[in-house]
Amino acid sequence: MLKEELWEKLILHQGKTFHTVKGLEFRYQVIGGELFIDRRSKSITRATVEKAWDKIQARPGEITGPKSLGVFGAPYVWAVFKAFGIV
Numbered sequence: 001m002l003k004e005e006l007w008e009k010l011i012l013h014q015g016k017t018f019h020t021v022k023g024l025e026f027r028y029q030v031i032g033g034e035l036f037i038d039r040r041s042k043s044i045t046r047a048t049v050e051k052a053w054d055k056i057q058a059r060p061g062e063i064t065g066p067k068s069l070g071v072f073g074a075p076y077v078w079a080v081f082k083a084f085g086i087v
Helices: 004-010 044-058 074-083
Strands: 028-031 034-037 043-045
Touching: 004 044, 034 044, 034 074, 043 044, 044 074
Parallel strands: none
Antiparallel strands: 028 034, 034 043
């Protein structure tokens, strides 16, 4: 999957249920360039998601969990990436 396709896939899967590593259930909605997670009051920007994507692409195999992403909302980004087969 290319980075450009990632955002399209995020849009297609909004509203579906995902689970964090700790088993917390969540859904998200895409509005403009932001992901709004139903468990959080702040959004995760497209730039943040793409930064996490870039880290994974630059260091495959070294990024082993949400903390190693080092971005805001990492548990949610990780859960979605895992569901998409990116990690």
